[in-house]
Every structure is written in C-alpha cells, then in structure tokens.
Amino acid sequence: MINLTIDGERVEVEKGTSILDAAKKLNINIPTLCHMYMNNGEVRNCKGTCRVCIVEQEGRGKLIPSCSVEATDGMVIKTHSPRVIKTRRTIVELLLSDHPNDCLQCERNGQCELQKIAEDLGIRKNRFQGEISEYPIDDSSNVIVREMDKCILCRRCVTACNEVQKINVLTPVDRGFKSVISTFFNKPLVETNCTYCGQCVAVCPTGALREKRDYDRIWPLLDDKTKHVVVQVAPAVRVALGEEFNIEAGINITAKMVAALKKLGFKGVYDTNFAADMTIMEEATEFIERFTKGENLPLMTSCCPAWVNFVEKEYPENTRFISSCKSPQQIFGAMAKTYLPKKLGVDPKDVVVVSIMPCTAKKYEANREEMGRDGMKDVDIVITTREFSKMLKESGIDLLNLKDADFDNPLGESTGAGSIFGTTGGVMEAALRTAYEWVTGETLENVDVKDVRGLKGIKETTVTLNGKDINIAVASSLGNARKIMDEIKDGKSKYHFVEIMACPGGCINGAGQPYSKCDTEIVKKRMEGIYSVDSHKTIRKSHENPMVKQAYQEFFEKPNSHVAHELLHTK
Numbered sequence: 001m002i003n004l005t006i007d008g009e010r011v012e013v014e015k016g017t018s019i020l021d022a023a024k025k026l027n028i029n030i031p032t033l034c035h036m037y038m039n040n041g042e043v044r045n046c047k048g049t050c051r052v053c054i055v056e057q058e059g060r061g062k063l064i065p066s067c068s069v070e071a072t073d074g075m076v077i078k079t080h081s082p083r084v085i086k087t088r089r090t091i092v093e094l095l096l097s098d099h100p101n102d103c104l105q106c107e108r109n110g111q112c113e114l115q116k117i118a119e120d121l122g123i124r125k126n127r128f129q130g131e132i133s134e135y136p137i138d139d140s141s142n143v144i145v146r147e148m149d150k151c152i153l154c155r156r157c158v159t160a161c162n163e164v165q166k167i168n169v170l171t172p173v174d175r176g177f178k179s180v181i182s183t184f185f186n187k188p189l190v191e192t193n194c195t196y197c198g199q200c201v202a203v204c205p206t207g208a209l210r211e212k213r214d215y216d217r218i219w220p221l222l223d224d225k226t227k228h229v230v231v232q233v234a235p236a237v238r239v240a241l242g243e244e245f246n247i248e249a250g251i252n253i254t255a256k257m258v259a260a261l262k263k264l265g266f267k268g269v270y271d272t273n274f275a276a277d278m279t280i281m282e283e284a285t286e287f288i289e290r291f292t293k294g295e296n297l298p299l300m301t302s303c304c305p306a307w308v309n310f311v312e313k314e315y316p317e318n319t320r321f322i323s324s325c326k327s328p329q330q331i332f333g334a335m336a337k338t339y340l341p342k343k344l345g346v347d348p349k350d351v352v353v354v355s356i357m358p359c360t361a362k363k364y365e366a367n368r369e370e371m372g373r374d375g376m377k378d379v380d381i382v383i384t385t386r387e388f389s390k391m392l393k394e395s396g397i398d399l400l401n402l403k404d405a406d407f408d409n410p411l412g413e414s415t416g417a418g419s420i421f422g423t424t425g426g427v428m429e430a431a432l433r434t435a436y437e438w439v440t441g442e443t444l445e446n447v448d449v450k451d452v453r454g455l456k457g458i459k460e461t462t463v464t465l466n467g468k469d470i471n472i473a474v475a476s477s478l479g480n481a482r483k484i485m486d487e488i489k490d491g492k493s494k495y496h497f498v499e500i501m502a503c504p505g506g507c508i509n510g511a512g513q514p515y516s517k518c519d520t521e522i523v524k525k526r527m528e529g530i531y532s533v534d535s536h537k538t539i540r541k542s543h544e545n546p547m548v549k550q551a552y553q554e555f556f557e558k559p560n561s562h563v564a565h566e567l568l569h570t571k
C-alpha cells in the first residue's frame with residue numbers, strides 16, 4: 001500500500017492509484033475535463049490532455065497532472081495552493097480562448113462541464129484572444145450532431161468509440177492549433193460505420209457532440225386540434241428522469257411523469273413496457289420455433305437499433321441470426337397506427353406517435369424504411385430523456401408536485417418482464433420466463449434469473465427446458481458484441497440465444513439519459529430502480545398481461561400470425 005498526504009490529510013491507497021483517485025478517497029474533488037472511467041470501471045480515459053487537474057507536489061516545486069501521475073509513498077500534495085489555482089485558471093482561459101462564446105444559446109447551457117469549471121474558478125474575462133477554430137457542423141446523420149468548434153480535445157469520445165464500442169469512427173488528426181477529432185477521411189458521420197449508439201455524446205463534456213434536437217416539432221402538434229398525439233415512454237426513462245430534477249438516480253417517478261405528459265396535452269400516454277411484453281410474445285415464439293428446428297441459432301435480440309446497425313454494417317453475412325421482431329418502440333408505433341385507431345375510432349392518418357427514449361439510435365430506428373406502411377411511419381418523433389426534461393422545464397410544469405396518474409389503456413398495462421427490458425439481461429430474463437412456461441407447461445415459481453443480471457460485459461448461463469440445454473449469453477457494449485460475433489464467424493459459438501445491448505449496462509446507460517459520464521454508481525442505481533419496478537408488479541410474465549391477451553384476441557390472433565408478421569416483424 002501507498003501512504004501520502006493530500007491537503008494535510010493522510011490517505012492510504014493501493015499501488016498504481018492516481019493522485020486524482022487518491023484525493024477522491026478523501027472526498028476532495030479535483031476538477032478535470034478529460035479523465036473518466038467507462039464500462040463498469042474497465043476503461044479509463046487518461047490522456048492528460050486538458051491539464052485542468054494539475055496539483056502541486058511539495059518539495060519538487062512542480063505542477064503535475066493528478067490523473068496520470070501515480071501516488072507514491074510519502075508524497076505531499078496540495079490541490080488548491082495559490083499557484084495551482086492561478087495556473088488552473090490560465091489553463092481554462094486558454095481553453096476558452098479557442099471556444100465559441102455562445103454559452104447562452106448552446107444545447108449544453110447549464111450542463112456543460114467546461115462552463116461549470118469556468119464558473120467554479122470565477123473566470124469573468126479572458127486575457128487571451130486570438131485565432132478561433134472554425135469547422136462546419138456535421139448533422140448529416142439526423143441523429144448525432146458534431147460541432148467541432150466546441151471540442152476541447154479531451155478524447156473521451158475517442159475512448160468511448162474505439163475502446164468501449166470498438167467501432168473506430170473517431171480519431172484525433174493533425175497537430176497543435178489544427179488538431180481536431182475527425183472521422184475517417186473527414187467523412188460526414190452518415191458515411192461512416194457509426195452505429196448511432198451515442199456513447200460519444202454521453203461522455204462529451206461540452207456541446208461538441210449532441211443528439212439532434214427534435215422536441216420543438218412536438219409543441220405545434222400538441223396544439224393542433226386535428227391531430228391525435230400519443231406518447232410512449234421507454235422502460236429506462238422513468239428511473240433516470242428524476243436526475244434532471246435533483247432526484248437521486250434510480251428513483252422511479254412513473255406516476256409523476258405520466259401526470260406531466262397528460263398536462264403537456266398528449267391525448268394518450270402509453271407505456272413502451274406494454275410493447276415489450278408484446279415483443280416477448282413474438283420473440284419467445286420465434287426462439288422456440290428456431291430451437292426446435294435447430295435453424296439460424298443463436299437467435300439474437302433485435303431491440304437495440306445500434307446493435308442491429310452494427311451487425312448490418314460489420315457482419316452483413318450474419319444478419320439472419322437477428323430476431324425478425326421489431327423493437328418494442330416500433331411494435332408500439334405499429335399498434336398505435338393500426339389497433340389503437342380501430343379501438344378509439346380515429347383515423348390512423350391523424351395519429352402522431354411520439355417516443356421518449358433513453359437512446360440516440362432510436363431516432364435512427366424510427367426513420368428506417370421498413371418501419372411503417374401506406375406512407376405512414378410507425379413512430380413519428382423520437383426524443384431523448386434529456387429532451388423530455390427540457391420540454392418539462394420549458395412548460396414550467398412542477399413535475400414533482402403533480403398528482404400521480406396512470407398510463408392509459410389498452411397500450412399502457414405492463415408486467416415486470418416488460419419493465420426489465422431497460423437493463424442489460426432484461427430482455428433475456430423476460431423471454432425465459434415466458435419460454436419456460438410455454439415449453440414445459442409448468443408454472444415458473446421463482447421468476448428471477450440472477451445469472452443474467454449485473455454489469456458484467458458478457459454473462460453466460462445454461463437453462464434446461466424439457467431436458468434440453470439452452471446456452472445463453474447476454475452482452476452489453478459493442479466491444480463485447482464484437483467478441484460474440486467473431487466467435488460465431490469462426491464457427492466457435494456454443495450459444496442458442498443471445499441478448500445484446502449496445503450501451504454498457506443496457507438502456508439505463510443509454511446515450512439519451514441525463515449526463516452521468518457513465519458513472520458506474522449511477523448506472524447501478526438505475527438498474528436497482530428497474531428491478532424494483534419488476535418486483536413490485538403483481539404480474540411478472542409477459543404472456544399474463546391482460547391487455548396483451550386482449551390485443552391478440554381482438555386483432556393479432558396469435559403470436560407469429562400473418563397479421564403479427566405484417567405489423568410486428570421486419571423482413
């Protein structure tokens with residue numbers, strides 16, 4: 001162990017610990033703009049580029065970056081000596097000298113890490129003025145916007161894309177003042193292998209990377225009497241939205257959120273969790289069919305659009321393994337434009353479907369060609385959890401003091417199985433609860449499948465159904481997905497059923513959630529929140545959802561029927 005002194009307090013840390021992490025043990029927060037951990041602490045962005053975390057080492061008379069220098073025995077560190085503060089201010093002033101001055105109009109206003117550090121350091125004017133970098137904005141993808149004028153070269157996005165997701169879309173090019181984070185040959189994002197997972201957006205400290213803003217399009221529609229505007233909310237949103245309103249991560253605020261959506265003027269407030277139950281009906285049927293015939297195994301889940309995009313771009317020969325089921329977002333949309341109008345007696349052409357998703361790639365998914373019919377899209381507008389919180393703030397609705405409200409029906413009733421879709425392992429656990437009962441004809445008493453829970457990147461288990469072993473894998477992050485796809489490519493895969501989510505930890509850590517820098521503690525709390533939604537439900541198996549049963553009786557006949565195939569599957 002190593003013993004050192006920081007700001008007069010002694011601390012003991014393991015060998016290899018950085019000064020920055022040693023200080024954290026003493027609850028001393030050294031500011032930084034580039035340092036971060038991702039992927040459950042496995043990946044670290046420690047390039048020492050921003051220099052904001054400098055500290056003074058007594059006796060050596062020099063300033064050192066606390067993120068990249070290891071603590072050593074007997075070290076005496078000062079984190080806020082006059083020299084440190086003066087130099088830190090100069091560093092931030094230099095960063096600001098090549099940064100647009102449009103904070104008030106910036107999408108990150110109030111949530112920008114650079115702005116916060118400048119404020120914390122009391123910077124009121126800048127002594128440095130000179131040339132300013134100017135780059136064209138890349139909004140080619142309609143999902144993610146890149147505005148490199150606002151980039152501070154921290155390289156967090158590069159780490160997210162190349163080390164966690166292993167997609168290698170982003171890279172630093174050129175040197176000195178001309179240095180910039182670029183794509184391959186500086187191509188627009190839409191022409192790269194980008195999956196729109198948005199993990200680069202999730203870790204960007206400034207407004208340089210952000211999701212396309214779509215919520216402005218909702219306001220006039222809510223005011224249009226000829227439109228029947230409905231909204232669905234994804235499983236992971238409800239345990240993270242509170243963070244935007246100073247509530248602890250993981251607290252489930254469904255009832256307040258639904259009340260707020262009704263106040264905003266949506267004619268129907270529905271639950272993606274209901275559609276997740278529908279997905280299980282279709283996907284469990286598909287699995288049992290494929291497993292019985294021994295065809296196209298492993299079956300791989302299809303809910304995550306960044307993952308589907310990844311396979312299509314990088315393993316096009318293996319797309320047959322992906323389930324043909326649409327994701328819950330799209331199943332909801334298809335039902336809201338067919339089944340729902342029939343029940344409500346409205347014209348499907350007047351129905352507008354809005355989705356609130358923890359994800360950036362869902363914006364891309366809704367715009368895929370096959371997601372709709374008769375010139376109508378299944379889902380018209382997708383906004384992130386963050387965009388939703390902005391709508392609420394704009395409206396002045398006092399979210400936390402609203403009277404609780406329930407989702408509307410018939411698309412609002414859900415089971416515990418539908419709710420756990422929001423975390424890694426959830427889709428698999430939900431599918432197994434249903435497949436078990438359908439295959440064995442027995443009641444599953446203990447519905448918890450603990451082996452597929454938790455933040456480990458790849459989880460494996462074997463489930464025996466009617467004497468047959470089913471080998472299961474659950475992976476989150478595209479880096480881990482690649483490992484599984486490479487095994488399949490090499491003919492070495494032993495799996496029959498695989499769940500993949502592109503974001504580490506699943507949708508709870510989606511790129512549209514409140515900014516958290518993928519902090520493991522926050523992700524864990526959101527995960528606990530999701531499992532608590534499940535354990536508090538009286539019905540915890542998708543096939544027992546009464547509204548799902550009704551939808552099949554009234555409209556879809558049975559899972560994988562002709563009409564189900566037309567509306568709930570892709571080809």
Ligand code: HC1
Nearest residue numbers: 234235236303328329359421507
């Ligand atoms: Fe997800 Fe899904 S779980 S993909 O993470 O299958 O986005 O929350 O809505 O569609 O249900 C996201 C979350 C979400 C879908 C569901």
Ligand code: SF4
Nearest residue numbers: 161194195197198200
């Ligand atoms: Fe890479 Fe994902 Fe960002 Fe695309 S969205 S650049 S794949 S991290």
